[in-house]
Amino acid sequence: MISRQFALSAIIVSFIIGAVGVFLFISQRLERCAAPPFVDPNLLPNARFATPGDVVGLPEGWGRGAGGVEVRGPAVDGQGFDLDGDGRALQLIGIANYALTPPIGVQPGTSYCFTVATLTDSLLRSPTRARLVFEWYDDQGVLRERSVTPWQPVVLWTPERPPTAWTTIAGYARAPQTARILRVRIEPSSDDRIYLDMPRLQRGGHTLPPAQNADVSPPLTIAPWPEGYRAAVAFTFDWETAMGGLIHSRSVDDPLADEDPIQRGMRMRTGVETSMSIFARYNVRATYFATGYNFLMGNREQRRFMNDPVFTWASAANGWRSDRWTNRPWFADDPYGTVATDPAWYFGDQIEPLRAAGHEIQSHTFSHLYGGYADAATWRADIEAWNSVAAERGIGIARALAFPWSSSAGMSDANWDVLEQGGIRAVTRLSDYGPYNLFPLDERGLVRDPHCRWLPGREGRIIACPDFYLTPARAKLAVAQIEQTVAAGGMIDIWSHTEEVTSAAQQAAWEDVVSYTVGRGDVWVAPFSEIAGWQIARMTLNITTLTEPTASTDRGRSTAHRYQVQNTSPYHLVGMMIDLPPDTTDVAINNDIVPREQWQHSGWLRIDLAAGQTVEVTLWPTRSSSR
Numbered sequence: 031m032i033s034r035q036f037a038l039s040a041i042i043v044s045f046i047i048g049a050v051g052v053f054l055f056i057s058q059r060l061e062r063c064a065a066p067p068f069v070d071p072n073l074l075p076n077a078r079f080a081t082p083g084d085v086v087g088l089p090e091g092w093g094r095g096a097g098g099v100e101v102r103g104p105a106v107d108g109q110g111f112d113l114d115g116d117g118r119a120l121q122l123i124g125i126a127n128y129a130l131t132p133p134i135g136v137q138p139g140t141s142y143c144f145t146v147a148t149l150t151d152s153l154l155r156s157p158t159r160a161r162l163v164f165e166w167y168d169d170q171g172v173l174r175e176r177s178v179t180p181w182q183p184v185v186l187w188t189p190e191r192p193p194t195a196w197t198t199i200a201g202y203a204r205a206p207q208t209a210r211i212l213r214v215r216i217e218p219s220s221d222d223r224i225y226l227d228m229p230r231l232q233r234g235g236h237t238l239p240p241a242q243n244a245d246v247s248p249p250l251t252i253a254p255w256p257e258g259y260r261a262a263v264a265f266t267f268d269w270e271t272a273m274g275g276l277i278h279s280r281s282v283d284d285p286l287a288d289e290d291p292i293q294r295g296m297r298m299r300t301g302v303e304t305s306m307s308i309f310a311r312y313n314v315r316a317t318y319f320a321t322g323y324n325f326l327m328g329n330r331e332q333r334r335f336m337n338d339p340v341f342t343w344a345s346a347a348n349g350w351r352s353d354r355w356t357n358r359p360w361f362a363d364d365p366y367g368t369v370a371t372d373p374a375w376y377f378g379d380q381i382e383p384l385r386a387a388g389h390e391i392q393s394h395t396f397s398h399l400y401g402g403y404a405d406a407a408t409w410r411a412d413i414e415a416w417n418s419v420a421a422e423r424g425i426g427i428a429r430a431l432a433f434p435w436s437s438s439a440g441m442s443d444a445n446w447d448v449l450e451q452g453g454i455r456a457v458t459r460l461s462d463y464g465p466y467n468l469f470p471l472d473e474r475g476l477v478r479d480p481h482c483r484w485l486p487g488r489e490g491r492i493i494a495c496p497d498f499y500l501t502p503a504r505a506k507l508a509v510a511q512i513e514q515t516v517a518a519g520g521m522i523d524i525w526s527h528t529e530e531v532t533s534a535a536q537q538a539a540w541e542d543v544v545s546y547t548v549g550r551g552d553v554w555v556a557p558f559s560e561i562a563g564w565q566i567a568r569m570t571l572n573i574t575t576l577t578e579p580t581a582s583t584d585r586g587r588s589t590a591h592r593y594q595v596q597n598t599s600p601y602h603l604v605g606m607m608i609d610l611p612p613d614t615t616d617v618a619i620n621n622d623i624v625p626r627e628q629w630q631h632s633g634w635l636r637i638d639l640a641a642g643q644t645v646e647v648t649l650w651p652t653r654s655s656s657r
């Protein structure tokens with residue numbers, strides 16, 4: 031017989047076990063940012079993109095960086111993809127673009143999580159990546175803090191191999207004390223088109239990737255440029271033989287497309303000499319972005335490069351003047367001559383004079399391909415071909431790249447992988463078109479924020495730098511751009527083709543801008559990859575505050591502040607300047623006291639920090655300000 035009391039206890043125990051089970055089930059769902067049964071804690075308004083907004087294609091409440099973010103799907107335009115069966119998903123295109131959720135009210139100190147299903151139908155058949163940025167606004171609507179997740183994979187869809195599931199981009203973050211409003215940005219690492227569906231924002235989500243505060247300032251302030259310079263300027267050229275863009279010219283973006291490529295090739299050659307003579311007068315080292323045939327002394331042996339490709343994308347539909355190149359090998363017009371017989375085709379004799387004058391030669395690609403149309407295999411062949419012909423003239427592998435035709439629009443994540451694996455660490459001549467444009471212009475036509483920045487998805491690895499195209503008509507504007515760059519403490523790459531330094535007016539424009547820049551005295555003028563390398567090193571400095579005391583910490587006056595400064599990059603930081611607090615009375619590097627006359631007047635401590643080197647910096651404040 032079972033006693034009544036025992037039965038009651040058993041019921042209560044089972045009930046408790048059941049309740050605990052339900053509680054665990056629900057909390058596990060919440061910790062994964064998923065909905066428990068019967069209730070939907072999704073805080074996101076218009077999460078199904080059902081209500082259209084004022085901007086055509088953009089759902090109500092949602093935001094975007096530029097065009098290319100719009101609702102698509104079977105129920106909208108018969109195109110695109112959909113996951114949850116409502117016929118709608120949000121398309122996101124462009125490495126400079128983002129989709130932004132509607133604002134959501136939040137409570138400080140509470141954790142919030144966000145998930146969204148993603149898929150790419152990349153034209154170049156590349157999977158890609160995306161990340162989340164939690165933007166925290168205060169009650170005045172001012173952005174106070176940003177928390178950023180790691181980059182996460184977006185699955186590739188192809189008609190032959192559709193994936194079994196979409197991939198989820200996810201993360202959580204705790205609302206800071208000032209936060210009242212949250213918006214979540216979804217950012218791509220390439221121009222591969224992404225579809226987003228079933229976005230969800232709720233409390234919890236602690237098993238997801240954490241988003242880290244993106245705006246933490248280091249414990250020591252390092253000046254942006256070496257030796258107290260206020261800004262950096264690189265003078266650079268796109269330099270191509272008749273084989274470069276010239277015989278292949280597009281009518282789009284090229285005002286000289288209808289001119290004879292041989293004459294243009296000769297001007298490209300002449301421009302090397304005229305620009306070098308300007309730079310010699312001002313002791314300036316510049317950068318020449320060269321195509322592959324620039325390194326050849328000729329091609330009598332009829333070498334074939336990159337497997338003699340036909341670029342079917344070089345079509346009238348894509349902006350070329352005809353369909354000539356859609357069925358003709360890209361190098362087919364090679365006259366198989368020499369520097370003497372075909373000087374517009376081969377510039378091999380100009381490499382050594384450039385190098386001897388201290389100028390730098392970097393990559394304008396071997397084949398002058400269109401970056402966003404070429405696939406990863408073509409990019410790989412191009413980089414290998416460039417490095418191999420450059421080596422024949424004693425030039426090291428390319429570390430920097432200027433895109434032909436500013437053709438970065440359309441670059442897949444796999445293309446960028448190839449550039450990174452090939453050793454490219456800095457890029458310029460990036461697309462100036464909305465969704466792809468990392469450097470928007472102001473109303474005067476100046477780069478609004480003239481700073482190099484990490485290429486999205488390649489933080490710490492590839493830096494992207496803004497440029498300004500110099501023509502005689504834009505010489506005054508170039509000076510304004512340099513002034514603005516100094517005011518911003520930033521960097522600008524002033525460029526043209528060497529072809530455009532041949533007429534008297536063009537040479538005068540270049541001379542004026544070079545003379546102005548050098549004459550200022552406060553601008554660091556250096557080759558492009560040196561400026562890029564400096565910034566990579568500075569932006570990846572590892573500065574930590576040390577707490578444990580050392581023998582020399584107390585000089586009998588006050589407690590010291592100790593920092594470890596580590597250059598984690600492969601670049602030397604010569605002339606690095608550390609800002610010293612005004613109350614500093616003594617400074618030591620690796621426990622050696624630095625004479626006061628070296629830092630007291632300027633308030634800056636100068637250090638040369640070699641690649642990979644670590645130093646310990648000790649600062650003693652005055653007794654009055656110490657505790």
Ligand SMILES: [Zn+2]
Nearest residue numbers: 268275434435
């Ligand atoms: Zn070019």
